Amino acid sequence: MAARNKLLNKLHNANKTFPWNDLVTLLNHLDYEKQEMAGSRVRFYNPKTKHMIRLHRPHPENAxxxxxxxxxxxxLRAEGYL
Structure with a gap:
């Protein structure tokens, strides 16, 4: 639980960038399942809340x-996490 709270705080305070790996870890802690799509598209699905987040994996940077x-x-604010 502590790692989840640290990442939520880090995301809340992020103004310009947020590391992709930290986002994946955070969403995993929030019960989202990562699903790779075509190209750089990634879908995160939470089966408990039926909520879906669609993103493009950042490149060439990793944020x-x-x-x-x-x-x-x-x-995440609308879902009650932030």
Missing amino acids: IKGGALRDIKNT
Whole structure:
């Protein structure tokens, strides 16, 4: 539980970028299942809440930023995690 809270706090305080690996770990702690799609598309599905998050894996960097970061924060806030 401590790792989950640290990552949630780190995401909440992220202003410009958030490491992709940390996001995957966080969503895993929140019971989301990662599903690889075509190309760089990735889908995270939570079977408990029936909630889905769709993203493109960032490249060439390994961090989400800009609109994707804002959308993740808004989505997790709406789901009651942030």
